Amino acid sequence: MHALAHEAxxxxxxxxxxxxxxxxxxxxxxxxxxxxxxxxxxxxxxVSGMVKRLSEAxxxxxxxxxxxxxxxxxxxxxxxxxxxxxxxxxxxxxQLGYDWDGVHAEAERMEHAVSDDLIxxxxxxxxxxxxxxHGEPIPTAALEIEEAELVRLSEAAVGQALExxxxxxxxxxxxxxxxxxxxxxxxxxxxxxxxxxxxPTTVQLRGSSAARVVGQELxxxxxxxxxxxxxxxxx
Amino acid sequence: MHALAHEAxxxxxxxxxxxxxxxxxxxxxxxxxxxxxxxxxxxxxxVSGMVKRLSEAxxxxxxxxxxxxxxxxxxxxxxxxxxxxxxxxxxxxxQLGYDWDGVHAEAERMEHAVSDDLIxxxxxxxxxxxxxxHGEPIPTAALEIEEAELVRLSEAAVGQALExxxxxxxxxxxxxxxxxxxxxxxxxxxxxxxxxxxxPTTVQLRGSSAARVVGQELxxxxxxxxxxxxxxxxx
DNA sequence: GTCGGATATTAGGATACCCTAAGCCAGCAG
DNA sequence: CTGCTGGCTTAGGGTATCCTAATATCCGAC
Numbered sequence: 001m002h003a004l005a006h007e008a009x010x011x012x013x014x015x016x017x018x019x020x021x022x023x024x025x026x027x028x029x030x031x032x033x034x035x036x037x038x039x040x041x042x043x044x045x046x047v048s049g050m051v052k053r054l055s056e057a058x059x060x061x062x063x064x065x066x067x068x069x070x071x072x073x074x075x076x077x078x079x080x081x082x083x084x085x086x087x088x089x090x091x092x093x094x095q096l097g098y099d100w101d102g103v104h105a106e107a108e109r110m111e112h113a114v115s116d117d118l119i120x121x122x123x124x125x126x127x128x129x130x131x132x133x134h135g136e137p138i139p140t141a142a143l144e145i146e147e148a149e150l151v152r153l154s155e156a157a158v159g160q161a162l163e164x165x166x167x168x169x170x171x172x173x174x175x176x177x178x179x180x181x182x183x184x185x186x187x188x189x190x191x192x193x194x195x196x197x198x199x200p201t202t203v204q205l206r207g208s209s210a211a212r213v214v215g216q217e218l219x220x221x222x223x224x225x226x227x228x229x230x231x232x233x234x235x
Numbered sequence: 236m237h238a239l240a241h242e243a244x245x246x247x248x249x250x251x252x253x254x255x256x257x258x259x260x261x262x263x264x265x266x267x268x269x270x271x272x273x274x275x276x277x278x279x280x281x282v283s284g285m286v287k288r289l290s291e292a293x294x295x296x297x298x299x300x301x302x303x304x305x306x307x308x309x310x311x312x313x314x315x316x317x318x319x320x321x322x323x324x325x326x327x328x329x330q331l332g333y334d335w336d337g338v339h340a341e342a343e344r345m346e347h348a349v350s351d352d353l354i355x356x357x358x359x360x361x362x363x364x365x366x367x368x369h370g371e372p373i374p375t376a377a378l379e380i381e382e383a384e385l386v387r388l389s390e391a392a393v394g395q396a397l398e399x400x401x402x403x404x405x406x407x408x409x410x411x412x413x414x415x416x417x418x419x420x421x422x423x424x425x426x427x428x429x430x431x432x433x434x435p436t437t438v439q440l441r442g443s444s445a446a447r448v449v450g451q452e453l454x455x456x457x458x459x460x461x462x463x464x465x466x467x468x469x470x
Numbered sequence: 471g472t473c474g475g476a477t478a479t480t481a482g483g484a485t486a487c488c489c490t491a492a493g494c495c496a497g498c499a500g
Numbered sequence: 501c502t503g504c505t506g507g508c509t510t511a512g513g514g515t516a517t518c519c520t521a522a523t524a525t526c527c528g529a530c
Contacts, residue, residue: 011486011487013486013487013488032507032508033507033508033509034506034507034508042488042489043488043489043490044507044508044509045488045489045490045491045508045509045510045511046487046488046489047508048508048509048510049486049487049488049509049510050486050487052509053486053487064495064508064509065494065495065496065507065508065509066508092353095330095360096353096356096357096360097356098356105350106349106350106352106353109348109349109350110345110348110349112348113344113345113347113348113349114341114344114345114348115340115341115344117341118327118331118341121331121332121333122331125330125331246516246517248516248517248518267477267478268477268478268479269476269477269478277517277518277519278518278519278520279477279478279479280478280479280480280481280518280519280520280521281517281518281519282478283478283479283480284479284480284516284517284518285516285517285518287479288516288517299478299479299525300477300478300479300524300525300526301478471530472529472530473528473529473530474527474528474529474530475526475527475528475529476525476526476527476528477524477525477526477527478523478524478525478526479522479523479524479525480521480522480523480524481520481521481522481523482519482520482521482522483518483519483520483521484517484518484519484520485516485517485518485519486515486516486517486518487514487515487516488513488514488515489512489513489514489515490511490512490513491510491511491512491513492509492510492511492512493508493509493510493511494507494508494509494510495506495507495508495509496505496506496507496508497504497505497506498503498504498505499502499503499504499505500501500502500503500504
């Protein structure tokens with residue numbers, strides 16, 4: 001009989017913690033408290049305190065001096081916030097004229113305030129979108145999320161054809177620059193060159209037949225699906 | 236040199252207090268702390284504490300044992316919240332299919348979370364509406380609000396032609412019932428009868444040629460403009 | 471003109487969250 | 501295998517908001 005069925009509603013802080021823990025632990029297993037602190041711009045002791053509360057609430061598992069991981073319950077709560085955020089970003093962009101680089105902050109505040117009902121209405125009005133403006137997959141209402149096999153542009157082999165799928169930053173300046181370069185989700189590209197020692201990657205943009213040189217920092221943010229759309233791609 | 240130009244951003248609680256103080260003091264001069272407590276569903280001492288902070292912040296004037304009034308600054312902050320709330324209600328109703336009786340709670344939460352920019356985008360998308368779904372006037376972006384001369388249906392003279400302008404409640408059950416009766420803003424009506432001793436008012440609905448009997452409690456919520464629309468009305 | 475009850479305020483405490491400063495632990499350097 | 505350093509946690513405060521219980525004030529009834 002569902003032990004903690006009626007949890008108290010989560011506070012804004014808790015929702016934010018869960019979201020960053022989700023992101024930090026999505027690759028490796030544990031999220032370090034100092035990384036959580038850095039992401040939320042808090043002092044590490046504040047995180048230790050919250051970590052205790054979260055693990056008492058059954059939302060995370062804490063291994064002292066190692067880090068934290070989400071429980072199933074915590075993961076659900078995190079995915080719910082991610083769905084909210086991404087639906088909001090998509091709605092604000094498509095319906096209210098926000099730019100993809102300015103929409104993050106607004107969604108960040110709204111995601112704590114709106115009802116699930118509103119989110120579903122927005123999603124419905126948009127035809128249940130599967131990706132947000134940055135190309136990130138939107139969890140379904142049932143909180144299932146697509147786990148795509150994406151490679152960072154910084155690691156793609158020279159000669160490979162790719163489709164740009166995700167731009168993994170919310171920084172407005174970087175987003176604006178990348179958009180100017182035509183590097184938005186859906187862009188078809190071929191890696192034509194990479195300089196050694198973490199040097200820049202050069203890509204050919206299909207459609208515009210233009211070349212772009214992308215430094216390593218930005219190339220790491222560009223998540224691509226191999227075999228982009230045409231050319232020799234077959235697989 | 237604008238003394239307190241850069242006030243700290245107001246908290247949600249403060250925003251809520253200012254809004255109810257605005258409503259409570261809009262008629263008479265002072266809002267009583269017990270009335271504020273009742274409206275916000277708080278214990279009176281909590282209000283006393285907040286009242287002290289608000290008056291230190293220059294948002295209200297407090298006369299001990301009498302009540303509070305908004306300062307010019309507090310009034311501006313209250314009107315800003317009222318604009319936000321009413322724009323949100325209008326947007327949610329017109330763009331996302333909310334009913335006029337269900338929209339209040341959603342707007343109540345969102346009004347604390349969204350940016351002014353979003354409010355103006357929503358207002359723009361709606362063509363800068365002047366009234367919300369309940370007929371209440373929406374303050375302009377410059378925070379000017381229409382002060383209409385409205386009479387309560389419960390006090391209108393028998394025989395008078397009226398236009399229903401505002402429905403002064405947010406209670407979903409009452410709103411739903413009134414909508415079923417065709418009593419929504421814009422309805423044209425004529426008072427045909429009133430029973431004594433705070434008895435019900437009977438109105439004739441133009442257009443539907445139907446009669447409605449409205450008890451005193453509800454009739455007090457229906458704010459009307461005299462000389463409704465047609466018939467002998469000329470003024 | 472004083473008493474009593476309603477209303478308001480002060481006193482004292484709880485919670486959730488944040489911080490800085492001080493102490494603890496794990497694992498690598500030697 | 502010992503000691504140091506950096507990351508983590510505990511200790512101790514601070515703010516904002518709420519509460520209950522106790523006290524103060526106002527005002528109409530008599």
